[in-house]
Amino acid sequence: xxxxxxxxxxxxxxxxxxxxxxxxxxxxxxxxxxxxxxxxxxxxxxxxxxxxxxxxxxxxxxxxxxxxxxxxxxxxxxxxxxxxxxxxxxxxxxxxxxxxxxxxxxxxxxxxxxxxxx
Numbered sequence: 231x232x233x234x235x236x237x238x239x240x241x242x243x244x245x246x247x248x249x250x251x252x253x254x255x256x257x258x259x260x261x262x263x264x265x266x267x268x269x270x271x272x273x274x275x276x277x278x279x280x281x282x283x284x285x286x287x288x289x290x291x292x293x294x295x296x297x298x299x300x301x302x303x304x305x306x307x308x309x310x311x312x313x314x315x316x317x318x319x320x321x322x323x324x325x326x327x328x329x330x331x332x333x334x335x336x337x338x339x340x341x342x343x344x345x346x347x348x
Contacts (some may be wrong), residue, residue, distance in 0.1 A: 235312055235329055236292045242318045242326055243280065243290060251320035253280045255295065256328070262312035267301040278308065279321070 239255075247255040257264060260274040268277055278299075280288065285297035295310045319326025 233312065236290070237316070238321050238327060238329075239295070239315060239318050240290045244324075246318075246320055247282060251322050251325075252279060252284075253318060253322050254278065255280055255310070255318050256315050256316040258314045258331070261311060262319065263309070263311050264314050265307065265309040267306050270301065276314070278310075278319075302330070 234348065243253050245251075252273050254277050255261060257266065257276050258274065259266060259271045259276055266276050266278065279285075280297065282288065287296075289296040289300050290322065293312060295308075295312070297308050298304070298305055299308060313331075315329065316331070317326060317328035319328075
């Protein structure tokens with residue numbers, strides 16, 4: 231089954247853009263696939279502005295969020311897998327959504343409980 235998280239991220243991002251708010255995401259940088267400027271990571275987390283005015287070539291797809299942005303006057307390609315995004319919220323009032331992290335056992339399909347009857 232497809233995860234709902236990327237759809238919620240896109241919906242909140244669109245609502246924030248339409249409302250004139252600045253969209254930010256909170257990212258879990260302990261995920262080894264995350265590509266962000268390391269000098270801005272604090273406690274294995276980073277907050278990134280993903281508003282259209284702060285990014286170039288923004289991609290919000292089902293597997294990742296990606297874009298180009300300037301950090302300390304240097305252009306950097308950012309890559310964040312969806313499972314590393316902890317939340318999306320507005321800078322102006324904090325409204326948005328935070329996502330629960332699923333463990334490996336929670337993402338596995340449940341096994342059917344069948345009983346053999348004589």
